[in-house]
Each structure stands twice: as structure tokens, then as C-alpha cells.
Amino acid sequence: MGVKNILKKILIEPLVIISRDKAGLVGFIVLLFILLLSFIGPYFVKLDTEVKLDKIYQFPSREHILGTDNQGRDIFSQIVNGGKDVIIVAFLAGLISTLIAVSLGSLSAYAGGLTDTVIMFITEIILTIPQFPLLAVLAAFVRLTNPTMLAFIIGFLGWPALARAIRSQVLSIKERDYIEAARVLDLGRIHIIFSEILPNMLSYIVISLIMAMTGAVYSQVGLIILGLVPFYGHNWGLMIQLAWTRGAIFYKGSIFYILSPIIAIALFQWSAVTFTRSLEGIFNPRLRAGE
Amino acid sequence: MAKEILNIENLFVEYSNIRGKVKAVRGVNLKLYKGENLALIGESGSGKTTLGTAIIRLLPSSGYIKDGKIVYKGNGNEYDISKFNEKDLRQFRWKEIAMVFQSALNSFNPVLKIWDQIYDTAKAHGINNRSFVRDRAVSLLRYVQLDPERVINSYPHELSGGMRQRVLIAMSLLLEPKILILDEPTTALDILTQRNIIELLRMIKADMGLSMIFISHDLSLAAELADRVAVMYAGAIVELGSVEDIFYRPRHPYTLGLIKAVPTVTAGFRELYSIPGSPPDLINLSPGCKFAPRCEYKKPGCEKEEPMLVEVGPEHLVACFRHKEIGNGR
Amino acid sequence: MEDRAIIQLDHVSKSFTVRSGIFGGRKQMQVIGNLSLSIQRGEVLCLVGESGCGKTTTGKLIVGLIRPTSGRILFEGKDIWSMNGDEFKSYRRAVQIIHQDPYSSLNPVHRIYNILSAPLFRHGIVKNRSEAEEKVLELLERVDLTPPGDFIYKYPHQLSGGQRQRVVIARSLTLNPKFIVADEAVSMLDVSIRLSIIELLRRLKEEMNVTFLFITHDLAMAKYFGWEGRIAVMYLGRIVEIGPTPRVIENPLHPYTKALLMAIPEADPQVTRSKKPMQLRSLDIPSLLNLPLGCTFNPRCPFWIEGTCDREVPNMYEPEKDHYVSCFLFRGK
Numbered sequence: 025m026g027v028k029n030i031l032k033k034i035l036i037e038p039l040v041i042i043s044r045d046k047a048g049l050v051g052f053i054v055l056l057f058i059l060l061l062s063f064i065g066p067y068f069v070k071l072d073t074e075v076k077l078d079k080i081y082q083f084p085s086r087e088h089i090l091g092t093d094n095q096g097r098d099i100f101s102q103i104v105n106g107g108k109d110v111i112i113v114a115f116l117a118g119l120i121s122t123l124i125a126v127s128l129g130s131l132s133a134y135a136g137g138l139t140d141t142v143i144m145f146i147t148e149i150i151l152t153i154p155q156f157p158l159l160a161v162l163a164a165f166v167r168l169t170n171p172t173m174l175a176f177i178i179g180f181l182g183w184p185a186l187a188r189a190i191r192s193q194v195l196s197i198k199e200r201d202y203i204e205a206a207r208v209l210d211l212g213r214i215h216i217i218f219s220e221i222l223p224n225m226l227s228y229i230v231i232s233l234i235m236a237m238t239g240a241v242y243s244q245v246g247l248i249i250l251g252l253v254p255f256y257g258h259n260w261g262l263m264i265q266l267a268w269t270r271g272a273i274f275y276k277g278s279i280f281y282i283l284s285p286i287i288a289i290a291l292f293q294w295s296a297v298t299f300t301r302s303l304e305g306i307f308n309p310r311l312r313a314g315e
Numbered sequence: 316m317a318k319e320i321l322n323i324e325n326l327f328v329e330y331s332n333i334r335g336k337v338k339a340v341r342g343v344n345l346k347l348y349k350g351e352n353l354a355l356i357g358e359s360g361s362g363k364t365t366l367g368t369a370i371i372r373l374l375p376s377s378g379y380i381k382d383g384k385i386v387y388k389g390n391g392n393e394y395d396i397s398k399f400n401e402k403d404l405r406q407f408r409w410k411e412i413a414m415v416f417q418s419a420l421n422s423f424n425p426v427l428k429i430w431d432q433i434y435d436t437a438k439a440h441g442i443n444n445r446s447f448v449r450d451r452a453v454s455l456l457r458y459v460q461l462d463p464e465r466v467i468n469s470y471p472h473e474l475s476g477g478m479r480q481r482v483l484i485a486m487s488l489l490l491e492p493k494i495l496i497l498d499e500p501t502t503a504l505d506i507l508t509q510r511n512i513i514e515l516l517r518m519i520k521a522d523m524g525l526s527m528i529f530i531s532h533d534l535s536l537a538a539e540l541a542d543r544v545a546v547m548y549a550g551a552i553v554e555l556g557s558v559e560d561i562f563y564r565p566r567h568p569y570t571l572g573l574i575k576a577v578p579t580v581t582a583g584f585r586e587l588y589s590i591p592g593s594p595p596d597l598i599n600l601s602p603g604c605k606f607a608p609r610c611e612y613k614k615p616g617c618e619k620e621e622p623m624l625v626e627v628g629p630e631h632l633v634a635c636f637r638h639k640e641i642g643n644g645r
Numbered sequence: 646m647e648d649r650a651i652i653q654l655d656h657v658s659k660s661f662t663v664r665s666g667i668f669g670g671r672k673q674m675q676v677i678g679n680l681s682l683s684i685q686r687g688e689v690l691c692l693v694g695e696s697g698c699g700k701t702t703t704g705k706l707i708v709g710l711i712r713p714t715s716g717r718i719l720f721e722g723k724d725i726w727s728m729n730g731d732e733f734k735s736y737r738r739a740v741q742i743i744h745q746d747p748y749s750s751l752n753p754v755h756r757i758y759n760i761l762s763a764p765l766f767r768h769g770i771v772k773n774r775s776e777a778e779e780k781v782l783e784l785l786e787r788v789d790l791t792p793p794g795d796f797i798y799k800y801p802h803q804l805s806g807g808q809r810q811r812v813v814i815a816r817s818l819t820l821n822p823k824f825i826v827a828d829e830a831v832s833m834l835d836v837s838i839r840l841s842i843i844e845l846l847r848r849l850k851e852e853m854n855v856t857f858l859f860i861t862h863d864l865a866m867a868k869y870f871g872w873e874g875r876i877a878v879m880y881l882g883r884i885v886e887i888g889p890t891p892r893v894i895e896n897p898l899h900p901y902t903k904a905l906l907m908a909i910p911e912a913d914p915q916v917t918r919s920k921k922p923m924q925l926r927s928l929d930i931p932s933l934l935n936l937p938l939g940c941t942f943n944p945r946c947p948f949w950i951e952g953t954c955d956r957e958v959p960n961m962y963e964p965e966k967d968h969y970v971s972c973f974l975f976r977g978k
Contacts, residue, residue: 358835358836359806359835460928475930476696477928501910505695505696505862506695506862506864506905506908506909507695507904507905507908507925508695509910510908510909510910510922511928513910514922532835533836533910534912535909535910535911535912535917536910537912538910538911538912538913538914538916538917538918539910539918559914562912562913562914573836573837574912576836576837576839576840577836577865578840578866578868578869579865579911579916580864580865580868580894580906580909580911581906581909581911581916581920587869589837589838589840589841589844590837590838591841593807593808593838594835
């Protein structure tokens with residue numbers, strides 16, 4: 025298995041598969057663009073912190089692609105620099121949610137019996153509590169001092185819905201003949217869950233991760249807008265909060281200030297979700313071969 | 316001289332697939348005579364199901380008729396079914412030709428009662444008179460030995476596989492079609508239920524004089540009900556003849572192989588063997604006879620040119636260069 | 646006889662709780678009722694019957710995938726559900742299953758190498774990759790997948806149905822089993838390749854002295870594979886007839902067995918069109934939730950004796966040597 029082969033498998037084949045679904049391809053391209061913009065962009069487009077009172081709420085021009093904000097600062101540079109924090113926290117939160125959901129969901133489904141009942145009971149209790157208000161209350165009480173903490177809190181509250189879905193998937197896979205064969209061959213519970221069942225759910229898990237991530241973006245931004253996240257430097261959520269509190273919705277010229285971050289977030293969410301359409305094809309060897 | 320009711324001329328059917336075009340039916344010529352039972356026998360990839368669904372134009376969206384004609388002779392006229400549009404098809408299906416699919420649960424809408432599915436089907440084909448449909452449905456269900464009241468008000472999952480198959484057969488007879496196409500009517504059914512369905516089909520043939528086309532991989536179904544049998548392999552007919560010709564005087568190595576591969580219960584022990592290898596890839600077909608790679612009578616010329624059907628007896632056709640050497644296979 | 650029995654079922658019953666309707670209470674569905682069976686080392690026992698007769702459940706009970714509601718499953722004389730850890734482990738190694746659907750019995754995300762080496766590693770039969778590879782190649786050769794190098798690193802979807810089933814068979818051989826349950830092992834394969842799989846099973850039986858429980862609804866295949874063994878006919882959770890295959894086929898005793906043999910369509914026009922099927926009293930198969938009283942076959946049996954067959958369950962009678970039938974017609978013979 026040479027280097028060329030590995031490259032082909034990891035890069036070229038998935039790209040071919042992604043391009044089979046047109047919508048998925050568009051989602052992938054937009055997502056890639058946003059990621060590049062947010063992570064590589066800041067090296068090229070420096071954040072404009074200079075206050076220019078003569079350039080308040082300017083319309084887009086060649087100098088300022090998205091116009092300026094209420095203090096004359098360039099909006100485009102703020103957009104470029106504002107994605108990184110949001111995306112990283114969202115990803116971390118999504119990862120935490122997914123890891124907990126996969127572990128508990130698959131254990132619950134495979135073990136069955138009392139374990140299943142207990143885990144599902146806990147899941148249902150957390151599910152019935154409205155997530156965002158709880159989050160808001162927690163954020164108000166706990167002194168959030170860094171992004172990791174924020175990610176953890178969002179992550180810890182997001183796993184129940186996922187766990188239920190993972191459990192259903194595992195329950196249905198558990199009944200398949202090859203799992204029965206694995207039991208008769210005495211391959212062991214851990215092996216069966218991690219080597220036989222979960223690999224069949226990879227696309228499902230990755231899609232769950234992306235959905236968890238998009239949920240985390242909303243939770244995060246919501247908290248920021250409510251002013252419950254005190255430590256932040258500069259990001260899309262904060263842009264919305266500032267625009268809102270500065271009354272940007274009341275001026276004609278300020279529309280770009282408030283719309284830009286909203287559109288950036290919405291575009292990120294949309295592209296991530298649309299991209300998931302292509303994922304099934306990558307993880308399923310049968311679909312990969314085009315059958 | 317028996318009257319022709321269906322004439323399939325040089326039919327080619329393909330499916331679009333990511334890897335290429337699947338040539339599922341390749342140049343099939345076949346006639347169906349009035350009042351006869353014709354069996355299309357073949358295994359997976361033979362093209363028999365594609366041929367059957369193409370006749371009634373119920374191919375899946377990736378399938379299409381590439382070339383050829385399907386001529387239906389009825390009502391004093393000749394129609395080329397392959398050229399029908401949706402409107403023509405709606406008039407045509409169920410009235411002239413009906414199809415009975417496998418009795419699997421997924422032939423039914425699980426959330427509708429049987430009556431609703433019958434009535435919906437009738438409406439879809441232009442029959443809106445509720446009481447007519449009801450009367451007809453009740454009498455047909457009784458004819459197939461089901462309790463009409465009980466069945467009409469049931470959901471599909473409440474009926475056994477055999478009962479569902481009877482419902483499908485009754486539904487197909489609703490508008491008194493001239494031709495009935497049955498796709499694997501006895502597959503996946505229990506032995507006693509299979510026997511019931513076979514006896515039922517016999518009864519229908521005797522009472523209604525329909526022409527029937529059976530699509531199956533089960534040779535015994537052909538042995539029970541067929542007047543003529545067409546054996547298909549890799550999208551083409553490799554042997555066509557009366558049921559006695561096929562079972563007692565097979566001349567194609569594949570037919571011979573199929574017969575020898577099926578053990579019987581009541582007949583004595585006979586020499587059995589299975590055919591090595593597997594069916595060919597219908598996207599990338601090799602030249603010559605498609606069965607050659609698996610054939611024990613293979614000669615060098617067999618893989619160069621594909622044999623055409625030639626007559627070896629009255630109404631008995633074979634597509635094999637070496638048919639003369641394949642004598643009485645039994 | 647008992648000490649050569651490898652598997653025994655001792656008055657085994659299996660019921661499932663089913664909810665009847667949306668508001669209905671929970672009902673017991675008895676899939677297997679008071680079944681006793683003794684399978685000898687090295688024999689081929691064919692279990693035949695129609696759907697719902699309980700033959701697949703019997704297979705699953707024997708390999709320990711489900712527990713009996715009552716009764717015992719014995720492996721080499723010991724109750725499998727009373728075994729300690731080590732005994733159960735060696736029972737697991739010795740008793741394996743072959744499923745019917747070659748498309749769902751192999752994990753689609755694993756290569757053939759992984760599928761076959763997993764049990765080898767798990768049970769310490771091989772210690773490293775090269776040993777595993779060697780053993781896997783050997784197994785593939787055993788099941789006639791040659792050249793084995795062509796198959797070892799493929800995924801299941803790259804193999805045909807027949808090839809997949811051979812891999813399934815190879816997998817069942819990895820732990821050197823003593824007993825294999827073949828549950829409709831060829832039913833989903835093309836007709837032309839069924840025989841080659843049966844021949845493979847037969848060869849493996851000879852080479853490895855494996856005992857087979859061959860579950861099928863295809864009496865012709867049962868006759869072919871099990872000609873030198875026994876056939877047991879099941880109906881609604883009970884064995885109604887059991888005996889040497891040639892005897893049961895040529896001299897069926899139970900009315901149900903007779904009905905089956907007379908009903909089977911055969912691939913021979915003259916033979917099959919001259920068959921006269923037995924007229925049964927009813928077409929309906931009773932529901933497992935509502936089994937008839939007495940002999941479960943009585944509502945359909947043309948030979949039923951009113952007052953007896955619908956009241957009591959017949960015992961197993963032995964009208965000829967080793968040929969048993971559960972039917973009052975043979976009482977006292």
C-alpha cells in the first residue's frame with residue numbers, strides 16, 4: 025500500500041464521492057471556504073480596530089467590502105477574524121456531546137435490561153429540561169473564564185438527544201446476522217460494540233457530530249447575545265450583540281453591520297448540514313463502489 | 316394455429332448505473348400466444364424480471380427501453396407498448412395486462428387497509444364506481460378462497476404471505492385483463508401454500524382462459540404450470556420450447572445444468588451437479604457466448620461469436636453452437 | 646445412546662411475550678412446546694417445516710443465542726445455562742451457526758481478512774499478523790475460494806452470493822467446531838450453485854467429523870444432504886415425526902408429512918402434474934397466540950379422530966424401528 029495509494033484513498037476518492045451529490049458538493053465548497061477564511065484569513069486580513077468617526081456605517085465600497093460599523097471599523101475584517109473562536113468552541117462542544125452520546129447510547133442499547141432503563145431515564149430527564157434556558161442560567165451562575173469551559177457546558181447539555189438516536193441505531197444493528205455470528209463466536213462485548221457495530225454507524229456518528237456542532241453554534245451565539253459570556257475578544261456572536269445593543273437595526277446604513285455576522289453564521293450552518301449529504305457515500309464501502 | 320397476443324421484437328433494455336450501463340435485456344424475440352402459460356426461467360442477472368416489468372412498462376427510474384418493440388394484439392388492433400405515453404399506459408395497465416408481484420410486505424402500503432388499496436388502484440385506472448369495485452373485489456376474493464369481509468378490512472401485516480399473494484392475484488383480475496404477468500408467485504412461500512397458489516393459478520387459467528407469463532428461478536413452477544418455457548441467461552433467451560422439450564430434451568448446457576442442479580423428493584436419485592462460476596457482469600460483457608466461461612462443452616469458437624437462436628425441433632429453439640452434441644441430457 | 650449424544654434438548658419450551666393490539670394485554674406466544682431431541686455425534690439431522698414451525702428458534706436455542714423458557718439444552722451432557730465460565734467458553738467454540746442470508750451475515754465494513762481473523766485472535770489461536778494471514782488463507786482454500794489471495798483483502802460486497810456464503814462457512818470453521826447449525830444455508834443462493842455449497846458442507850463433515858443440524862423448508866435439499874442421517878418434521882413448535890431420512894421420505898407416517906410430500910412441486914412435468922395433493926380440512930394456519938387444543942394439527946388433519954385429537958396431545962410412538970411419530974393413528978403399534 026504505497027503513499028500514492030493512501031493519498032488516493034484519503035483525498036481523491038472522497039472528493040469524487042462528494043462531487044456525486046451536487047448539493048453536498050456545494051455545501052462542501054462553501055464550508056471549506058468559510059473554514060479557510062476563518063483560520064487562514066486572519067493572517068492576511070488584520071482586524072481593524074481603528075476608530076474612524078468620519079466613516080460610520082458606510083456602505084460597501086472597494087476599500088471596505090462589507091462597509092463599516094458604528095465606529096468606522098471595517099466589517100469584512102471583523103467577519104474574517106470572528107469565525108475562529110465560534111467554530112472551535114462549537115466543534116469542541118459537539119465532540120464532547122457526541123462522545124458521551126455514543127458511549128452511553130451504545131452501552132445502553134447493547135447491554136439492555138437495567139442498564140438501558142437507568143441510562144434512558146437519566147437521558148429523558150435531561151431532555152425534558154429546556155436546554156437553552158438551563159444553559160443561560162448555568163452561564164449566569166458559573167463564572168465562565170475561558171472558551172473551553174463554555175464548550176464543556178454546552179457539550180454536557182447536548183448529549184441526551186443524540187444518545188437516544190444512537191441507541192436506536194445500535195438496537196437495529198444489534199439484530200443483524202453478523203452480530204449474531206459474532207456473539208456465537210464469543211468475540212466479546214467490547215469488540216462487538218467498537219469493532220462490529222460502531223464502524224457501521226460512522227457516517228451516522230459524523231453527521232451527529234456536525235448536527236451537534238451546529239446546535240452548539242446556536243447555543244453559543246445565543247449566550248453571547250444575551251451578554252452571558254464575558255471573556256470574549258471578537259467573534260460573530262459578539263458582533264451581533266454589539267450591533268443589537270448599539271441599535272443597528274434602527275439605521276438604514278447599519279444593515280451590513282448586523283446582517284454580516286448573521287449571514288456568516290447561517291452560511292456556516294447551512295454548508296455544514298448540506299455537506300452531510302455526501303458523507304454516507306464516504307463511509308459505506310458499498311456506496312463507495314457505486315452500487 | 317394459436318393466435319398471437321403479444322410479440323416482443325428485438326427488445327433491448329438497459330439500466331443507468333454509476334459504473335456504466337447495465338445491459339439487462341439484449342435482443343429478446345418472444346411471442347405469447349392466446350391462452351398459453353409461458354414461463355421465463357433464469358437466475359439473478361438473467362433479465363427475466365426486467366423483461367417482465369418492461370412489458371408492462373414498470374421499470375425503475377434508472378431503467379429504459381433502448382430499442383425494440385413490444386406489440387400487443389388486442390381489440391382488433393396492434394399497439395406498440397414501448398411507445399405508449401403515461402396516459403395510454405394508465406388505460407392499458409390492469410385492463411389489458413396486469414402484473415402480480417411477489418407477496419412480500421413491501422408490495423403493500425402498510426398503513427392502508429386492503430380495501431383502500433384495491434379501491435385506490437381501481438381509481439388510478441379510471442374506475443370510480445365504488446359499488447362496482449366493491450362487488451367485483453368481494454367476488455374475486457371469494458374466488459381465490461379468502462373470506463372477503465375479513466380480508467377487506469385487514470391491514471397487510473395481519474395476513475399471512477399466502478393470503479397476501481391471493482389478494483394480489485385477486486386485485487390483478489379486477490378489470491379482467493387478457494394477460495397476467497406473475498413475478499415469483501411462489502417464492503418465499505411455504506410448501507403447502509405454494510401448492511394452493513399453484514392450484515389457484517390452474518383454476519384461473521381454466522375458468523378465465525387468460526394468457527399468463529411466469530417469471531421465476533424455480534424450475535418446479537414451470538414444470539407445474541407452463542406450456543412453454545423460455546430459459547434466460549445474461550439478458551438473452553438461450554433456449555425456448557415446450558415444457559417437455561425443456562425438461563426432457565434440453566439442448567443448451569445452461570438448461571441442462573439447471574435441471575441437473577435441482578434435487579427432487581419423489582423422483583429417484585439422479586446424477587446432480589452444480590454449475591461452476593457465477594453470472595457475468597452485465598456492464599462489461601465479454602464477446603461471444605455469455606455462458607461460455609462456465610460451460611463444460613466450451614469450444615474455442617464459443618468465446619468469439621455469440622450464438623443465435625436456431626430451430627432444433629418444432630417450436631424448439633436453442634442458442635448454442637454445440638447443441639447437436641448435447642443429446643438427451645437426462 | 647445417550648453418551649454419544651452431543652446436543653440434547655430436554656423438554657424445551659420457548660415463549661415470547663407479545664402485546665396484542667394497542668390496548669390489549671400481554672399474551673404468550675409459544676414458539677416451541679415441550680420439545681425433546683437427541684443429536685448424535687457425527688450425524689446429520691435435518692429439521693424441516695414451514696415458516697412459524699419453530700425450526701429457526703430451535704437452532705438459536707442450540708447455539709445459545711436465546712434462552713429456553715423451560716427445559717434444558719445439553720451440550721455433551723451438561724446444561725449450557727448452568728455451565729461455569731470455562732465450560733461455556735468451550736461450548737461456544739464447539740457450536741457454531743451458518744445463517745441463510747449471505748448479504749447480511751458478513752459485516753460490510755470489514756475485509757474478509759478481518760472477519761476471519763477476529764475469532765482467531767480472540768481465542769488465541771494465532772498470535773500475530775503473519776500467523777493469522779496464513780490461517781485465513783488456509784481457511785479460504787478449505788472452502789474452495791481459490792486462489793485465496795484474491796479474496797483475503799476484499800470487502801463482502803465485492804463477492805458474489807455463493808462466495809460470501811463460503812466465507813460464512815469458513816468463519817464457522819475458525820474455532821474447529823464440533824457442531825454446526827446450518828439455518829437455511831442455501832435458500833437464498835441461486836439454484837445452480839446450491840449444490841456446490843451442499844457438497845462443500847458434506848466434504849467438511851467427512852474431513853472434520855462435524856455434526857450438522859440442517860434447517861430447511863426445502864425437503865428435496867434435506868433429502869439430498871441428509872440421506873444418510875435423520876429427518877425431523879416440525880409443525881407449530883413440535884416435532885411430529887422423526888426418523889431415518891429414507892424411511893420418512895419413502896414411508897411418511899404423520900398426516901402432515903404426507904401432506905407436505907404430496908404438495909411439493911417438483912422440477913419434472915410428468916411427475917409433478919400427476920401429483921394429487923392431500924386435501925386438508927382448513928387452509929388457515931393457526932396463530933401461535935391461539936394454539937388448538939390437543940394435537941396442533943387436528944383442525945387441518947383429514948384423519949383426525951373427534952374426541953381424541955382435539956383433547957389430548959399425542960405422545961411419540963415408534964411404529965417401526967427408530968422411526969417416531971406423534972399421532973394417535975399409531976397409538977399402540
